[in-house]
Amino acid sequence: MTIIDRPDYRPFPDPAKPRSLTWPVMDPVRADGHYVKDIVLNFEHLADGEGIPLHRHTGEEVLIIDEGEAEAFLGDETRLVGPGAVIFVPPGTPHGFRNASGAVVRLHAYFREHVVGTQIDGRPASLDDFRLITDAWANSR
Numbered sequence: 001m002t003i004i005d006r007p008d009y010r011p012f013p014d015p016a017k018p019r020s021l022t023w024p025v026m027d028p029v030r031a032d033g034h035y036v037k038d039i040v041l042n043f044e045h046l047a048d049g050e051g052i053p054l055h056r057h058t059g060e061e062v063l064i065i066d067e068g069e070a071e072a073f074l075g076d077e078t079r080l081v082g083p084g085a086v087i088f089v090p091p092g093t094p095h096g097f098r099n100a101s102g103a104v105v106r107l108h109a110y111f112r113e114h115v116v117g118t119q120i121d122g123r124p125a126s127l128d129d130f131r132l133i134t135d136a137w138a139n140s141r
Contacts, residue, residue, distance in 0.1 A: 002027050002035065009045065019047035040111040046070065051098035059113045061089040068105035071098045 009021040023043040027036040046052070046068075054073055063072075065085040072081045073096045074089065081087065089095050099105040 007043065009043070017047070017050045020050045021045040038113050040113070042109040042111070044107050044109070046097065046099040046105040046107070048099055048102050048104070052096045054094045054096040056092050056094055057089070057111070059091055059111060061095075062110040063087040063089065063095075064108050064110075066106040066108060068099065068103050069101040070105045070107075071100060073097070 004025060007023050009023045011018070012020050012022050021044065025041045025043065026039065029035060044052075051070070063086070065081050065083055065087075067083055069080055069082040072079050072085070072087060073094070074087060075093050075095070087095070097105070097107070
């Protein structure tokens with residue numbers, strides 16, 4: 001059994017989101033094989049004006065908004081979502097967020113696999129992809 005009782009938020013690896021934080025969590029691998037193998041949680045604090053660009057995953061994802069309001073993009077739909085919203089994302093569905101609330105948006109994501117295959121335009125996503133899309137969002141405000 002693993003209990004993680006202290007969050008370890010770190011800056012996103014993308015310099016286009018300098019004020020946002022992320023904390024990916026998975027059960028550490030154990031030599032005896034007794035650990036949770038196929039679940040990843042990702043906790044995020046999105047700063048005002050920053051967001052998660054449109055992207056896809058090879059597997060399913062569930063997103064939960066814990067605090068704040070954000071524009072959610074899911075397939076062809078755009079909606080304002082707030083605390084308690086739960087978003088189910090089927091594999092291959094484009095989705096993303098933009099925080100336009102004036103405050104931090106806190107959310108977390110649940111993935112049913114250790115490898116979260118993120119794709120943009122049908123290929124594995126790079127930091128440059130996220131940077132370009134985030135810049136475009138910032139310029140559209």
